[in-house]
Amino acid sequence: MITAERKPIQEIMNLVSPYKNLLLVGCNECVTVCSAGGRKEVALLSSALQVAFMKSGRIVHIQEMTLERQCDPEYIEQLVPHIDSVDAVLSLACGCGVQEIARRFKEKMVFPGVNTKFMGASERPGVWAERCQGCGDCLLGVTGGICPIARCSKRLQNGPCGGSSKGKCEIGPDVDCAWQLIWDRLKALGLQERYETLLPAKNWRNGRGGGPRKIVREDLM
Amino acid sequence: MNLKKKLKSGEFVVLAEMETPRGVDISELVGNAQRLKGRVDAVVVPDMDCGAMRLSALAGAALMQQQGIESVIHVYGRDRNQMALQSDLLGAYVLGVRNLVVVSGEGISQCDHRKAKAVDDLDEMSILQMIRCLQQGLDLAGFELKGTPAFTTGCTLPACADEKAFEAAIEQVRRKIAAGAEYVVTAPIFNFEHSISCLKRAMSLGVPVIPTVLLLKSVGMARYIAVNEPGSMLSEALIARIRKAPDREEECLRIAAEIVAGLKGVAQGIKIQALGWEHRLPAVLDLAGI
Ligand code: SF4
Ligand code: SF4
Numbered sequence: 001m002i003t004a005e006r007k008p009i010q011e012i013m014n015l016v017s018p019y020k021n022l023l024l025v026g027c028n029e030c031v032t033v034c035s036a037g038g039r040k041e042v043a044l045l046s047s048a049l050q051v052a053f054m055k056s057g058r059i060v061h062i063q064e065m066t067l068e069r070q071c072d073p074e075y076i077e078q079l080v081p082h083i084d085s086v087d088a089v090l091s092l093a094c095g096c097g098v099q100e101i102a103r104r105f106k107e108k109m110v111f112p113g114v115n116t117k118f119m120g121a122s123e124r125p126g127v128w129a130e131r132c133q134g135c136g137d138c139l140l141g142v143t144g145g146i147c148p149i150a151r152c153s154k155r156l157q158n159g160p161c162g163g164s165s166k167g168k169c170e171i172g173p174d175v176d177c178a179w180q181l182i183w184d185r186l187k188a189l190g191l192q193e194r195y196e197t198l199l200p201a202k203n204w205r206n207g208r209g210g211g212p213r214k215i216v217r218e219d220l221m
Numbered sequence: 222m223n224l225k226k227k228l229k230s231g232e233f234v235v236l237a238e239m240e241t242p243r244g245v246d247i248s249e250l251v252g253n254a255q256r257l258k259g260r261v262d263a264v265v266v267p268d269m270d271c272g273a274m275r276l277s278a279l280a281g282a283a284l285m286q287q288q289g290i291e292s293v294i295h296v297y298g299r300d301r302n303q304m305a306l307q308s309d310l311l312g313a314y315v316l317g318v319r320n321l322v323v324v325s326g327e328g329i330s331q332c333d334h335r336k337a338k339a340v341d342d343l344d345e346m347s348i349l350q351m352i353r354c355l356q357q358g359l360d361l362a363g364f365e366l367k368g369t370p371a372f373t374t375g376c377t378l379p380a381c382a383d384e385k386a387f388e389a390a391i392e393q394v395r396r397k398i399a400a401g402a403e404y405v406v407t408a409p410i411f412n413f414e415h416s417i418s419c420l421k422r423a424m425s426l427g428v429p430v431i432p433t434v435l436l437l438k439s440v441g442m443a444r445y446i447a448v449n450e451p452g453s454m455l456s457e458a459l460i461a462r463i464r465k466a467p468d469r470e471e472e473c474l475r476i477a478a479e480i481v482a483g484l485k486g487v488a489q490g491i492k493i494q495a496l497g498w499e500h501r502l503p504a505v506l507d508l509a510g511i
Pocket of ligand 1: 131132133134135136137138139140147148149150
């Protein structure tokens with residue numbers, strides 16, 4: 001999933017301070033799962049903002065809505081009946097959702113209420129960790145299902161640097177060394193020989209190196 | 222005889238590492254280098270070692286060449302993509318730099334510019350392959366070079382806290398040699414007895430091995446290394462030796478000199494790393510009888 005964290009309330013207040021009527025829009029997908037921008041967080045932020053503005057002597061009207069998917073134009077249409085009655089939109093979706101709103105409603109300012117962080121997974125309640133950087137040419141098949149691009153601090157593709165110590169990365173004791181994980185897993189799978197072949201330098205063109213990316217599926221057009 | 226020839230012929234080589242300044246005052250760097258001229262085979266210029274922004278290794282090495290001192294530069298992929306790496310290596314060659322060590326840069330989060338973005342386009346293996354490619358007259362995009370560079374390229378063997386880590390590190394060095402590394406520079410050695418067996422195993426890989434001797438400067442520094450780098454094998458006895466010495470600085474020089482002298486019959490050379498005490502390097506060489 002795409003993970004996100006809510007921005008500090010003061011930053012959000014600064015962003016929306018010129019506006020009196022806001023549409024606060026959550027998303028039912030990833031940001032709900034990581035408890036950053038779902039229906040519940042929309043309700044919480046709405047009350048927190050109203051209280052905070054009231055304390056500073058301002059009345060702000062907030063309409064709350066949570067869409068099934070904010071990155072999908074089909075669901076964005078559900079905002080049409082509400083958009084004219086507000087001055088601006090505050091979105092709790094990831095950056096993709098915020099941009100869909102901006103694309104659809106050209107005359108309305110839209111603000112992000114969360115910081116979109118990474119593509120990751122939940123490690124345990126309350127902890128999410130990065131798992132994929134969308135490099136466009138997945139290596140997991142040769143690295144035992146553990147991503148060196150997202151999980152090795154130096155994005156090494158051919159074994160560890162010299163800093164790996166007792167399974168931890170040199171950048172800190174809280175970070176697992178991805179190459180230790182890869183090696184242990186390849187060994188457990190009896191696939192150590194995979195490690196023998198040097199991987200060629202990565203073609204970053206499949207990733208962000210090639211500029212903004214698009215997928216075009218003519219069969220679906 | 223230049224470094225390449227000495228390494229080939231099995232002669233003992235002496236390398237001294239010199240940090241470039243954080244700024245443009247090169248008087249100390251050049252002065253220290255002049256004092257070592259004729260006493261070392263080459264000066265190793267690291268590139269922003271320990272993650273501290275400094276004058277580039279390329280410029281530092283060019284200054285060494287101007288002084289008539291052979292140089293070695295560190296190369297790694299944290300801050301430069303493959304275009305910048307190749308371009309700088311071509312630049313290094315025309316400025317007279319013939320020796321490289323492909324190293325693992327400090328992670329960007331450990332560097333002194335906390336807001337910087339890492340590049341990490343090529344890892345050490347890929348950089349070694351890139352150098353091999355340049356030496357064959359082609360760049361990484363397959364275009365022919367006008368004039369082909371030739372380098373003597375080394376790689377590194379990190380400090381290892383246990384046997385398992387050492388085995389993995391040796392395996393990595395073996396792969397680096399397959400990718401083009403022609404010699405190995407080890408992490409600093411503080412415990413002679415422990416290091417000998419490790420060095421011998423590294424030497425069995427078939428290329429010259431050059432251990433690093435780090436010049437300790439104080440009890441505090443020794444203790445820091447012992448605590449933070451378990452792979453250093455820096456013993457309590459060594460820390461006590463510095464602490465009890467009437468002249469601690471002198472004792473530090475003597476310790477480094479003893480390790481240097483001890484390695485003389487064992488390894489194919491040494492690299493002395495002074496981390497700011499470059500002006501004391503001649504004294505270490507004197508004490509070691511080099
Ligand atoms: S290799 Fe690339 S696509 Fe596969 S998990 Fe890693 S970053 Fe994602
Ligand atoms: S310690 Fe492991 S995870 Fe950290 S940079 Fe080195 S290889 Fe990558």
